Amino acid sequence: MTVRPDNAWSEASVDLRKVGANPDYWYPVAWSHEVKSGQTFAARFAGEPIVLVRPSEGAIFALEDRCAHRQVPLSKGTVDGCTLRCVYHGWRYDASGDCIDVPYLGKGKRPNGVRRYPCFERDGLIFVWPGTGPAAAPLPRIGAAADTAYKTRRFGKLVACHYTFMHENLMDMNHQFLHRRTTGKVVPRYLGSRAGERWMEVDYSFARPGEKPPLGEAVIVGGLRGRAGTARDLMTVRTEYPYQTLQMWTKGDAPVLNVWLGYTPIDAAQRRNRTFVVLSVRKPRIPGILDLGWPVLAWFTNRVFSEDCEIVEMEQAAHDAQGADWNREVFPPIHALRKLLRECGEPGSSPDGAQRNPGRT
Ligand code: FES
Ligand SMILES: [Fe+2]
Structure with missing residues (x-):
């Protein structure tokens, strides 16, 4: 035991x-x-x-x-x-x-x-709308999928973990060590966080004035950045319950990368979720370049996503084996995120395999 x-x-x-x-x-x-x-x-x-x-x-x-x-x-x-x-x-x-x-x-x-x-x-x-409360107005838009200034790819999979592990994984950029074989060295710097009713967001930067970025970071972030020296390098990861977004800006108001994620619990115990990812990249001045690089981007994003899915499934397996949450989280924004997910979650819920009352009408 x-x-x-x-x-x-x-x-x-x-x-x-x-x-x-x-x-x-x-x-x-x-x-x-x-x-x-x-x-x-x-x-x-x-x-x-x-x-x-x-x-x-x-x-x-x-x-x-x-x-x-x-x-x-x-x-x-x-x-x-x-x-x-x-x-x-x-x-x-x-x-x-x-x-x-x-x-x-x-x-x-x-x-x-x-x-x-x-x-x-x-x-x-x-x-x-699975709830029994009145349905809110439909969502205005899903990331930048409808914006012709972006090229969009949609992907996702069934992931064997509670949806909250997905939120924590994306918001905590300190896990780039996990991706080192795919991305090379990437060192995000935490800038700060903000919160409001049913949302919170965390800012990261890859910019280090006067320092050369690690090679992996230079390829990924530098590729998005365009000309060296024009970088603003701001990445914001946001949970706006129950969705998540990741946006990255280099210059101007329009993000160069705009990712929207939805996590839908599948089983009654909510130990599996179907993750939907809508990833949009702003088209450069010569859009052909993006088309040319698209297969590489697809390979790269699939691989990073697989690494994330694999590790969160391990977290779920540990939780199942231990029967409780033994995590010793040390990053303050993740504490704030966990609080938000608790407060926004289904009131009084404790999914343990029992089927929810569908509230047949
Ligand atoms: S079970 Fe559906 S019509 Fe009889
Ligand atoms: Fe990751």
């Missing part, structure tokens, strides 16, 4: 890894291209099965992925016009989740339907 050391430091009685993601937000559940016209897609939020339906005409919609009749997944059914028919007995549901036809019952006899989830599509992502 593993015994927690006496001097292990605990910052709060609530284990952050047991704080559920607050469902009263918009969460990305699929890339647009995954949901084909006239087809369904099986998604999940914290153990809740959700079917996305893209009718051949009309807007995409999202329903509970369980037929009201015998609970089989509606995602196995067929899209028929603007409706969804269950694969088993052919009950038909409309976009609001109402059962509008039971083929073998007389007209007017209709059982209760299934839950509808507010849903919208933007910049290559499909979002649902």
Whole structure:
């Protein structure tokens, strides 16, 4: 049996890894291209099965992925016009989740339907509102994906860890040691942090006046920077619950790098999350250069992302083995981040594998 050391430091009685993601937000559940016209897609939020339906005409919609009749997944059914028919007995549901036809019952006899989830599509992502509170206005934009001044790549994966490990990993730039074989030596310098209601952000710089940067840093940051000597070199990592962004400026107001990340818990215990990354790079004056370097950038970002995923999965494994959070965090902004994630998380939650009440309407 593993015994927690006496001097292990605990910052709060609530284990952050047991704080559920607050469902009263918009969460990305699929890339647009995954949901084909006239087809369904099986998604999940914290153990809740959700079917996305893209009718051949009309807007995409999202329903509970369980037929009201015998609970089989509606995602196995067929899209028929603007409706969804269950694969088993052919009950038909409309976009609001109402059962509008039971083929073998007389007209007017209709059982209760299934839950509808507010849903919208933007910049290559499909979002649902899993909460039972009123849905807020859809997000205004996803990073710089809609801005033609940027070239954007979308990637991500299923990561076997609690979503809070993802937030901490990105915000704590002091982990560049992990990436040394991919990036070479990169030395970010912490400048300061700010916080407000439901958000906090941390600034880093790579600039060291009068000093030569390490080679890895010179290649990566210098490449983004353009001409030497014009650098402002400011990187800001921000958690605006429940999303994260990473932006980097070199000169002017427009960031040269703009990354948006969403983390959607998949299982009821929230030990796995689907990470969605929308990464945009500002096009240089000669855009062909960026196109030319794009495969290298894709390789590089995939590799850094894999290294991050691997290490956060190890953190989750340690948490599972120890049954609690033994972390001894020393970087003050991460304490602030953990506090924010605790405060914004699902009130009173302690996901332990129990399925959330989907609040069927
Ligand atoms: S189980 Fe869906 S129609 Fe019977
Ligand atoms: Fe990293």
